[in-house]
Amino acid sequence: MIAETEDRKPDPAVALPAIDESAPREPHRQFALKHEDCFIVSDSYGDIRGTGDGLFRDDTRVLSRFRLFIGGRIPSLLGASLSQDNILFTANLTNLATTGPDGRETLPGVVHVERTRFIWQNRMFERVTFTNYSGREVLLPVRFDFDADFRDMFEVRGTTRSRRGHAHDALIGEASVTFRYEGLDNLARQSNISFSTRPDEIQSNHAVFFIVVGRRDARALFVEVGHDEEAPSSDRFRAAAARARFAMRSKRRQGATVFSSGRVFNDWLTRTRADIALLTTDLETGPYPYAGIPWFSTAFGRDGVISALQMLWLNPALARGVLAFLARHQSTETSTFDDSEPGKIMHETRKGEMAVLRELPFGRYYGGVDTTPLYVYLACSYADRTADELFVNRMWDSLCAAVGWIEDVGTRNGEGFVTYSRAADTGLFNQGWKDSADAIFHADGTIPRGPIALVEVQGYAFAAYQGMAALAARRGDPVKAARWSALAESIRNAVERHFWMPDQNFFALAIDGEGKQCAVRASNAGHLLYVGLASAERASSIAEQLFSGHLNSGWGVRTLADDEVPFNPMSYHNGSIWPHDTAICAAGLARYQERAGVVRLMSSMFEAAVRFNMRLPELFCGFTRAIGDAPVAYPVACLPQAWSAGSAFMMLQACLGIRIDGWNRAIEVDRPRLPIGIDNIVIRHLAVGEAKVDLTFERVGDHIVCYLDERHEGLVPLVVRS
Missing domain, CATH: 2.70.98.40 (Glycoside hydrolase, family 65, N-terminal domain)
Structure with missing residues (x-):
């Protein structure tokens, strides 16, 4: 008693x-x-x-x-x-x-x-x-x-x-x-x-x-x-x-759920889903995944968008909540202290005393160069996933303002690149996802002069233009559709022309303010594959190097190749492993049909998660994996971190090759693979239009078969390419 x-x-x-x-x-x-x-x-x-x-x-x-x-x-x-x-x-x-x-x-x-x-x-x-x-x-x-x-x-x-x-x-x-x-x-x-x-x-x-x-x-x-x-x-x-x-039970039940034949694999997915639910906060505009605990337990633009993209195939309501919140806080004015300009999407918001007193700009801060194109890309992806035209119509003015900002920044240089250079010394020096002060550099390690054009940001802008062109065409606006489609092709050609390093068969990390390449091999190039910008030939070269020992530690993709001058496996951005980064690279590789490599990357991430007690941290050290070794923790990583948790589901989608076509109320499965050691995966209550279906992937000999539960056969088209 x-x-x-x-x-x-x-x-x-x-x-x-x-x-x-x-x-x-x-x-x-x-x-x-x-x-x-x-x-x-x-x-x-x-x-x-x-x-x-x-x-x-x-x-x-x-x-x-x-x-x-x-x-x-x-x-x-x-x-x-x-x-x-x-x-x-x-x-x-x-x-x-x-x-x-x-x-x-x-x-x-x-x-x-x-x-x-x-x-x-x-x-x-x-x-x-x-x-x-x-x-x-x-x-x-x-x-x-x-x-x-x-x-x-x-x-x-x-x-x-x-x-x-x-x-x-x-x-x-x-x-x-x-x-x-x-x-x-x-x-x-x-x-x-x-x-x-x-x-x-x-x-x-x-x-x-x-x-x-x-x-x-x-x-x-x-x-x-x-x-x-x-x-x-x-x-x-x-x-x-x-x-x-x-x-918490209610949060965890939002969206579809995934079950597999592997008990330990299921433990990972269960913990991952619980972490996303833990970090998701119910705001007036809907659910929003806070970035991570302890340092980033607040609404971040970039983190929220990427987390929503990772979960979009399973739980589109998360994307809707993120989009609604970011639209409400979209900038309408120019402020050097806040790094804001009309149309720009928020990077971070804080409620503490220092933010209220504006001792720091992070009360509502807009110093993220990638958040705005990612926001547009998420909205277009959400539309394709759900065909929620009513919501897209409400968002349209905000999306046009965001694309207007992307175009405006592009006019400041001759190639249409989206660049950054902090407006005030209180803001972030680097404004991509690798935002530490030493994350962007030339091959000799020197810090470049701005404004900086990051390679992955140009990919996000390309995807934003492409998505808006498709939405404009659906809305019966061929003029805007043609304009945005032309801008997408223009930036694609400019990236292929200016960022490619022929001597290294890789895309440069960035272009500096003098038009010079930051000629280093970093994981950022993998994000170009995610949005489909790279040609098939160049994508193949990128894939080969992402799988090489220089970039792949055996636990995941390093942020920087280990033969680059500033490489340090214990650094924040220059040689460490970020699970969300590896997942984006994996999704890009899947887009170019590198399925076997994606399966290996997912296996590496799963094995790392097992050694981290089923919870992938924000990042971990990029030491080369050896037999019997465990991944080395980064000492001050956030745990849990939303986009690290969501990486499991982004990589699983890449393995399964699954896409939900909201406009045609159909499921498309392209050359599916199952994770190593898993013989069966069932996705339950997967929303396709108004229907909710159960979808099974099963290993039969050397093949993966995919089928709907018999209750749903004929109700939702299932297209499988093997």
Whole structure:
């Protein structure tokens, strides 16, 4: 039986042992929970130590320290995990040898400590259960240390501020502590920590409990952290957990689901789908996948668009939500500080104090050169997937404004290239997806002068023009259709002419402001295959090199070939592996019929995911794979990250060769392949027009057969090319 602690306690004035914070720790692992605009990051013990971790609400850290000690010592870690639906974090701990205030010693490993935690409606709920497996009653001196520094997310990431707001003295209640902060933006922020049982000692930074646990008995203590004070209890914990799980179940059921014959493969897909659901926030405009935890738990334009593209074949509602949000926040004015121009699509939005005060431009920032063409491409792809003409009609003015911006930027150089050069020093130096300051360079490693034309951005612009030409033709506007089609061919020819490196049989990373090639081999060229810009001959050369040991580490495609001057497998963008990047390359390779190579890439990503506990991080190091080795983690990668999670489904679509033709209400399957070791895949409740069908892929000898469930035969055309 588990009961809340209510027993006679020793005198709290009796001194406890000094807290030992130097005890050996297990390798550092972080666990994240999220609900809407609130998330928490802690270590395997469930502790928040005040580095990059914490409880965050609206880009502000409202709990910067939260640590559990037993007898002044850090408990021993047995294990930690997340529930399959990403709702519950559980840390399993046990006590070290302790001496209580009554002088009695408790032997090590006789008390099991279970910390179970979740986030719901801007509150952290935690249950700490102490189970006594010893032969006698034990007295546990339990201490929680806590603090709230109300640091802006950018401060937590390392930005220094010249001044901050005012932190008030903590308000100490009988079983609670409230922290308060008055920001320079005149917004009062507060954070309350409440316990289900009155502590034996409570101060502004810690609470002490003397917990008596009988032989073979268990006691539970409940904690809540939120804006206001509440009275934590078992009933509140259970009720909130049920609501959180129900809400997550609804999110995970959106769109089609995938099941395979492989148990471990299914575990990966299940975790991946749960990660996408975890990061998806329900905004007024619809669902939006936030980029990643901890640094990017907000709406990013590029990340949201690519995540929506990855999931489009399974869940087009995600794309609709992304498009609606970005259309609402499309720029209508020019601002050097925000890097905005009319028609441009937002790169990032933030709600923290520094953004509100415009100490940084990221309150609503437009410094992403690729977001606008990707936005247009997503809208056109959504139309092809769903034939949702009503939504496209509502979006039309926004799409025309976005294409107008692409055209306008193209007129600033002689070739129609979409270029960037940051408008203000506070903005991003590089504005493609590789946006670190050293990500774009010449072959000798020198940084080029702007404005910069990135190779993949020209591909996105090509795809945007092509898609808009097709939509204009459907809308009965042959003049615009012809104009955009001509622009697509013009930029295709310009890319083939100016970016191709004949001596390396590869496309250059970029063209600088002086018209010179950044003549390096990078994964960016694979994105040209994704949109179908490259000729078949040149695509074949790109494919060969993407599969070579210089670019393919054995775990995935490196961002940079390992024989280029700035290559560093431990860098952020110059030699690491980004799962979403590998997935885009795989989708491009599939477009040029490189199916066998796509299957190998998916196998590599799956094997990496298994070693990362079924969750692909934002990126990992690009060291060459050796027999028996595991992929090497990048130390500050976001986990989970939306487009890393979505990469599994983009690669699976590339393997299966599946495309939904919304205009003709049909399914097209082109030369399907199954992942290595998988003999059967079923896609259930796949939306095709108004119908929802079950589609099966099955290995029969050396062939892959594809068929609809007999309930749907004849209702939805299925075209299979083998």
